[in-house]
Structure formats: C-alpha cells, structure tokens
Amino acid sequence: MNVSGLSLRDLEYVVAVAENLHFGRAALSCSVSQPTLSAQIRKLEDWLGFDIFERAPRQVLVTERGQHVVAQARIILGESRRLLELAQAGGEPLSGTFRLGVISTLGPYLLPLLLKPLREAYPKLRLLLTEGLTWPLLTQLEQGQLDAVLASGAVKESDLTELPVFFEEFVLAVPRDHALATVESVSAADIKAEELILLNEGHCLRDQMLHVCPARERGVRPGDPLQASGLETLRQMVGAGIGCSLLPRLSVAVGALLDDMVAYRRLQADVEPGRTLSLFHRQSFGRIRDVRLLREAIRSALEPTGLVRLPARTGV
Structure with missing residues (x-):
C-alpha cells in the first residue's frame, strides 16, 4: 500500500471530527470548508477500505476500526509536532509559536500583568x-494540542511534569453590608455554609473552596442555587447580597469594579488558604527551556505587585 498520498492534514481532519463528532465544527476548528474536510476524509476512507466514521443525519460516531485510526493519527501528529519542537529548541529562546493553556479562574487576572512585559522581552x-477548565486543558496538553498549561492542583496518574510558579492566597469576599465586612479577623468557621457561593463542577477552585470552607455541610448538589459559572458572575452574586465566597488574590486586585459593593477579608488559619499555580508540560516536550523561561517571565511580572508568593529561584 502506497502512503505517498497520505498527508498530516488529512490526519488532523480525522482527529478533529473524532473530537467534535460533527463535521461542521471540525471544519471550523481546522479553518477549512466542510465540503473540503468531508471529501478528504472520504478519500482516506476509500484508501483504507473501511469507514472511520458512522454518519447519520444528526449524529457522527467513530466506528470500531475507526477508533484505531484516530488513536494512530494522534500518535503520528504528536511525533510530527515533536520534530518541530526539536527544531525550535535550537533557535532563539521563546520565539515562534507557543500554545499555552490557562485555567479560566486565572487567565483574566494574570494575563493583563504578563503580556506586555513578555512581548517586550520576547518580541x-x-x-x-487557550482558556478553560483544568482537566480538558491537561487532556489537550497530553494529546499534543498545547505546549504547556498553567493550572492549579495535583495531577495524578499522569506523565506530565509540574513546575510550581507561585502561590496565591484566597480572601473572603462578602457584601459591604454583611456582618463580616467590618470584622478584622475572620476564620473559615465564621462563614455560614448556607451563604457560601461556589463555582460550578469542573473548576479546580471549587474543590479548593470546599477544602477551606464549610459548604460541604449543606450537602452541595447539582442545581444548588449558590453556584456560579465563573469568578465574575460569582463576584456579582456577592455584590448583589446573595452570599459570600472565596476569591484568589489576583482576581481581587484586577477586578475592582464592584469594590463599593464587595468587601474583602483575609482569613486566619493554621494553614494559609490558597492555591499553588504551576506550569505543566509533557516530559518528552522538546522546548522545556522555553517553559522554564516562561515561568521566570510570569514570576518577574508578578514580583513587583506583591500579590503572590514566589518560591525561591533555583535557576532556569
């Protein structure tokens, strides 16, 4: 069988359809027209002699034999990216394309502090x-779709390497007319479980909130009204007097539009409530030097703010 007609682009189309289970969305993600994508996949199926996808009017499924094709396509694409990584590793530091995933509870607050100095240092x-939830981002990283991910939380049963970047404390956000708004010293025990607003399932910050605060006592269930899809919605719920919550320190400093409606208090505890943000990358990634340089750029951007705690530098 002659493979000269097989292209990496065709394999990208296959993986995109497998991930989206929709030809239109797959074409959009590949920046190509749907007829072109469909025609190339059909051509590949004809070449293989079997269908990769089962097509129905409102549904696309991966066939049993197609699953093996998709898995092998991911391997081939990953190895091709590794060739590019090896080539870029020998060039200028932090140059060319770098695909960074950032969790959504951090991106809007870190990036305004980082992007300008990063661009000046590495033009x-x-x-x-790419912004999103922790586990989908880490999955994209494992599959080679991202080069590194900035996230928080332990990654179990994974071959990913973790580089701690900084520690960010949590502060309590309460309505300005709340009883705790004028209290100098606040502990987790002062927070009423029935008042605590949580992020929706899927946010690592939700689990970290539950570790610190007593909301678990109310038996949090799907459909609980004291839940928010993101930090800004959560902050607005606090400002509306619906309840209180924990916010990462950077989000307090950057998102100050509701300061006249929301008061912030530091929590007193034996173990400082907060989260460690780390850069994750694949062990086989060919641009580990660039990941470490990115870590130093983030630390350098944050150090003058005094908003986070940086670990001792041990070299790049």
Whole structure:
C-alpha cells in the first residue's frame, strides 16, 4: 500500500471530527470548508477500505476500526509536532509559536500583568492562548494540542511534569453590608455554609473552596442555587447580597469594579488558604527551556505587585 498520498492534514481532519463528532465544527476548528474536510476524509476512507466514521443525519460516531485510526493519527501528529519542537529548541529562546493553556479562574487576572512585559522581552514569540477548565486543558496538553498549561492542583496518574510558579492566597469576599465586612479577623468557621457561593463542577477552585470552607455541610448538589459559572458572575452574586465566597488574590486586585459593593477579608488559619499555580508540560516536550523561561517571565511580572508568593529561584 502506497502512503505517498497520505498527508498530516488529512490526519488532523480525522482527529478533529473524532473530537467534535460533527463535521461542521471540525471544519471550523481546522479553518477549512466542510465540503473540503468531508471529501478528504472520504478519500482516506476509500484508501483504507473501511469507514472511520458512522454518519447519520444528526449524529457522527467513530466506528470500531475507526477508533484505531484516530488513536494512530494522534500518535503520528504528536511525533510530527515533536520534530518541530526539536527544531525550535535550537533557535532563539521563546520565539515562534507557543500554545499555552490557562485555567479560566486565572487567565483574566494574570494575563493583563504578563503580556506586555513578555512581548517586550520576547518580541518574536507568538503566544496562542487557550482558556478553560483544568482537566480538558491537561487532556489537550497530553494529546499534543498545547505546549504547556498553567493550572492549579495535583495531577495524578499522569506523565506530565509540574513546575510550581507561585502561590496565591484566597480572601473572603462578602457584601459591604454583611456582618463580616467590618470584622478584622475572620476564620473559615465564621462563614455560614448556607451563604457560601461556589463555582460550578469542573473548576479546580471549587474543590479548593470546599477544602477551606464549610459548604460541604449543606450537602452541595447539582442545581444548588449558590453556584456560579465563573469568578465574575460569582463576584456579582456577592455584590448583589446573595452570599459570600472565596476569591484568589489576583482576581481581587484586577477586578475592582464592584469594590463599593464587595468587601474583602483575609482569613486566619493554621494553614494559609490558597492555591499553588504551576506550569505543566509533557516530559518528552522538546522546548522545556522555553517553559522554564516562561515561568521566570510570569514570576518577574508578578514580583513587583506583591500579590503572590514566589518560591525561591533555583535557576532556569
């Protein structure tokens, strides 16, 4: 069987359809027209002699034999990216395209502090940003779709390497007319479980909130009204007097539009409530030097603010 007609682009189409289970969305993600994508996949199926996808009017499924094709396509694409990584590793530091994933509870607050100094230090860097939840981002990282992910929380049963970047404390956000708004010293025990607003399932910050605060006592269930899809919605719920919550320190400093409606208090505890943000990358990634340089750039951007705690530098 002659493989000269097989292209990496065709394999990208296959993986995109497998991930989206929709030809239109797959074409959009590949920046190509749907007829072109469909025609190339059909051509590949004809070449293989079997269908990769089962097509129905309102549904696309991966066939049993197609699952093996998709898995192998991911391997081939990952190895091709590794060739590019090896080539870029020998060039200028932090130059070319770098695909960074950032969790949604951090991106809007870190990036305004980082992007300008990063661009000044590395003008040839083309930073492509993806914002989302921890586990989908780490899955994209494992599959080679991202080069690194900035997230918080332990990653179990994974071959990913973790580089701690900084520690960010949590502060309590309460309505300005709340009883705790004028209290100098606040502990987790002062927070009423029935008042605590949580992020929706899927946010690592939700689990970290529950570790600190007593909301678990109320038996949090799907449909609980004291839940928010993101930090800004959560902050607005606090401002509306619906309840209180924990916010990461950077989000307090950057998102100050509701300061006349929301008061912030530091929590007193034996163990400082907060989260460690780390850069994760694949062990086989060919641009580990660039990941470490990115870590130093983030630390350098944050150090003058005094908003986070940086670990001792041990070299790049």
